[in-house]
Amino acid sequence: METFAALANGLNVALQPINLLYAFIGTMLGTAVGVLPGIGPALTVALLLPVTAKVDPASAFILFAGIYYGAMYGGSTTSILLNTPGESASMISAIEGNKMARAGRGGPALATAAIGSFIAGTLATLGLTVAAPLLVEVALKFGPAEYFALMVLAFAMVSVMLGNSTLRGLTALAIGVMLGMIGIDLQTGQARFTFGVTELLRGIDVVVAVIGMFAVGETLYAASRERFIKEKVEAIRGSVWMTAQDWKRSWKPWLRGTLIGFPLGTLPAGGAEIPTFLSYAIEKRLSRHPEEFGTGAIEGVAGPEAANNAAAAGVLVPLLSLGLPTSGTAAVMLAAFQQYGLQPGPLLFASSPDLVWGLIASLYVGNIMLLILNLPLVGLWVRLLTIPKPLLYGGILVFACVGTYAVGQSTFDLIILLLLGILSFTLRRFDFPIAPVIIGLILGPLAEQQMRRALAISQGDASVFLTHPLAASLLALAVVSLLAPLVLKLWRKPRQA
Amino acid sequence: MSQPIKANREAPHGASPFMKAKSKLAWPEMGFAVCLLMIAGVLAFAVSSISATVQYSRVGPQAFPIVMISALMVCGAAFVWQAFKGGWRNAEEREEVDWVGLALVGLGIIVMSYSMRIIGFIPAGSLLFVMVAAGFGSRRHGVNILAAIILTTVVYIGLTRGLTISLPEGPIEHLFSALR
Numbered sequence: 069m070e071t072f073a074a075l076a077n078g079l080n081v082a083l084q085p086i087n088l089l090y091a092f093i094g095t096m097l098g099t100a101v102g103v104l105p106g107i108g109p110a111l112t113v114a115l116l117l118p119v120t121a122k123v124d125p126a127s128a129f130i131l132f133a134g135i136y137y138g139a140m141y142g143g144s145t146t147s148i149l150l151n152t153p154g155e156s157a158s159m160i161s162a163i164e165g166n167k168m169a170r171a172g173r174g175g176p177a178l179a180t181a182a183i184g185s186f187i188a189g190t191l192a193t194l195g196l197t198v199a200a201p202l203l204v205e206v207a208l209k210f211g212p213a214e215y216f217a218l219m220v221l222a223f224a225m226v227s228v229m230l231g232n233s234t235l236r237g238l239t240a241l242a243i244g245v246m247l248g249m250i251g252i253d254l255q256t257g258q259a260r261f262t263f264g265v266t267e268l269l270r271g272i273d274v275v276v277a278v279i280g281m282f283a284v285g286e287t288l289y290a291a292s293r294e295r296f297i298k299e300k301v302e303a304i305r306g307s308v309w310m311t312a313q314d315w316k317r318s319w320k321p322w323l324r325g326t327l328i329g330f331p332l333g334t335l336p337a338g339g340a341e342i343p344t345f346l347s348y349a350i351e352k353r354l355s356r357h358p359e360e361f362g363t364g365a366i367e368g369v370a371g372p373e374a375a376n377n378a379a380a381a382g383v384l385v386p387l388l389s390l391g392l393p394t395s396g397t398a399a400v401m402l403a404a405f406q407q408y409g410l411q412p413g414p415l416l417f418a419s420s421p422d423l424v425w426g427l428i429a430s431l432y433v434g435n436i437m438l439l440i441l442n443l444p445l446v447g448l449w450v451r452l453l454t455i456p457k458p459l460l461y462g463g464i465l466v467f468a469c470v471g472t473y474a475v476g477q478s479t480f481d482l483i484i485l486l487l488l489g490i491l492s493f494t495l496r497r498f499d500f501p502i503a504p505v506i507i508g509l510i511l512g513p514l515a516e517q518q519m520r521r522a523l524a525i526s527q528g529d530a531s532v533f534l535t536h537p538l539a540a541s542l543l544a545l546a547v548v549s550l551l552a553p554l555v556l557k558l559w560r561k562p563r564q565a
Numbered sequence: 566m567s568q569p570i571k572a573n574r575e576a577p578h579g580a581s582p583f584m585k586a587k588s589k590l591a592w593p594e595m596g597f598a599v600c601l602l603m604i605a606g607v608l609a610f611a612v613s614s615i616s617a618t619v620q621y622s623r624v625g626p627q628a629f630p631i632v633m634i635s636a637l638m639v640c641g642a643a644f645v646w647q648a649f650k651g652g653w654r655n656a657e658e659r660e661e662v663d664w665v666g667l668a669l670v671g672l673g674i675i676v677m678s679y680s681m682r683i684i685g686f687i688p689a690g691s692l693l694f695v696m697v698a699a700g701f702g703s704r705r706h707g708v709n710i711l712a713a714i715i716l717t718t719v720v721y722i723g724l725t726r727g728l729t730i731s732l733p734e735g736p737i738e739h740l741f742s743a744l745r
Binding site: 107118233235238245246261265284288289290294295456457458459461463465466467469471474480482483485489490495498503516519523524 | 625674
């Protein structure tokens with residue numbers, strides 16, 4: 069019951085007129101960036117970080133949460149009508165959703181996505197409300213050794229789960245960690261990897277890294293392909309509303325998607341892609357109309373969309389209760405906490421209950437706003453898709469440069485921005501995932517700090533990671549999750565030969 | 566996230582009968598792997614130049630980077646091996662690249678970076694906008710210039726007046742402060 073008293077307090081914060089306004093702006097912005105190709109929630113939050121430095125932290129996080137949830141709704145609109153996912157977790161909805169749109173059933177596809185997102189989002193937020201305080205109880209027992217082991221586990225799972233290959237995921241992660249090492253080492257005051265460049269002493273700012281890797285990298289990639297692609301926006305024909313048949317076929321996938329998405333989202337594995345793939349596979353197997361899959365089955369939109377939103381809420385559980393970011397957006401949110409001098413984790417629930425519970429309560433509010441924004445106003449969002457690409461990307465880069473400059477008032481940062489953009493483009497061309505770079509950049513220095521702290525306490529005895537049972541089991545899990553795909557591959561090989 | 570991922574998860578190794586047929590050296594992948602190894606080498610050299618101070622914790626600022634650089638080297642070596650076996654990229658990443666478009670976007674950022682402090686934010690930002698638009702194949706430069714000036718002016722006024730964030734000033738921006 070303590071939890072619900074805390075949530076009631078949080079609602080008090082979230083329902084203040086100024087915070088309702090921030091939630092509204094956040095959901096609007098989030099939907100817009102979800103709809104627009106080329107920009108995602110991680111980038112938008114990063115761009116807003118310098119701007120919100122003077123805003124009250126509770127309001128700023130309500131704004132960010134709105135953007136985060138909003139992008140999940142908006143992304144589905146783009147994948148259904150354009151067949152180009154606005155963000156990666158909506159990719160699966162593009163398969164069935166776009167087929168439905170082409171068959172003139174775009175309205176019901178959008179509706180099942182929006183209502184499914186609302187139901188899954190609300191249920192998963194409820195899950196977050198219950199699970200986060202429980203995890204806090206566990207986290208209070210964590211020492212530096214356990215935190216280090218947990219971060220190693222997150223590293224392992226991020227490498228395995230994001231992208232198409234463990235090896236490439238691991239490389240992307242290591243590149244990110246090394247970028248995070250640049251600058252002055254806080255514990256000894258020594259400069260690392262600055263190669264004599266004074267501007268590098270303060271390190272690569274997270275905001276600059278996110279804008280470079282996502283905005284500039286994406287723009288470079290889009291520019292390199294623009295001449296060769298043709299896109300067509302499907303118009304919404306017919307009724308936007310779902311028929312009784314549509315409802316009947318949607319409600320179970322919504323609930324199943326939620327059940328798949330939320331727990332997988334809370335794992336230190338990151339992202340909403342895996343749950344959407346899983347949900348799609350399950351709906352295909354359970355459907356009474358398996359023959360419709362591939363030609364526009366409504367279950368194939370309802371399930372993955374619900375899973376997507378439930379996972380988005382799940383990602384917030386480790387972020388808030390452990391301070392562990394497991395997706396690109398969560399990593400940027402962690403950076404936002406750091407900007408305010410706050411450290412998410414068990415202590416934050418005790419020291420700033422208004423902030424944490426205000427944020428969680430605003431998720432409920434945001435979900436209701438998003439349902440209203442997305443169903444009747446979908447036509448408005450579709451108009452965003454008609455912005456010509458040259459103007460859209462021109463605008464994105466102007467904002468990217470402004471955001472970068474605002475961080476440190478330094479033109480040198482723009483050169484860093486371009487270099488990171490080129491790095492991101494190169495990784496993309498060689499099929500490397502980008503999100504692990506950002507996670508490594510933010511989590512790497514934290515992991516190093518915990519490791520050195522643990523070793524300082526144990527007076528340099530490295531066995532501390534193996535004698536603490538919790539730390540040892542987390543590390544064992546990390547080894548298993550790294551080796552499991554490899555073992556599976558080796559095991560499968562002889563059978564095919 | 567803005568990065569679309571591919572629908573087909575990577576096929577398990579040796580699953581396709583074509584894998585054996587194209588067991589040819591993939592040059593782009595080899596180039597990538599060699600670059601990665603070279604960067605790891607440079608970083609390893611840089612680590613060795615961090616002076617070792619024996620600390621109470623006995624773990625200095627080198628330990629963590631050394632682990633990461635070793636990981637990069639192992640991965641780099643694995644990529645060399647994969648490159649010999651025909652590379653890992655699928656059709657999407659092998660598609661053509663519009664180098665002119667890429668160069669225009671990159672140049673735009675460089676121009677912005679070096680001109681902003683001299684000519685001011687609005688002209689420099691407009692220049693960037695127009696170059697990016699051209700990079701995306703737009704030939705309606707008049708429309709682009711107009712859109713660029715409107716956008717950068719709105720951004721400039723919004724940020725400097727509304728949010729008191731300072732942006733570089735040039736003659737045009739001085740005009741705004743004079744009008745105030």
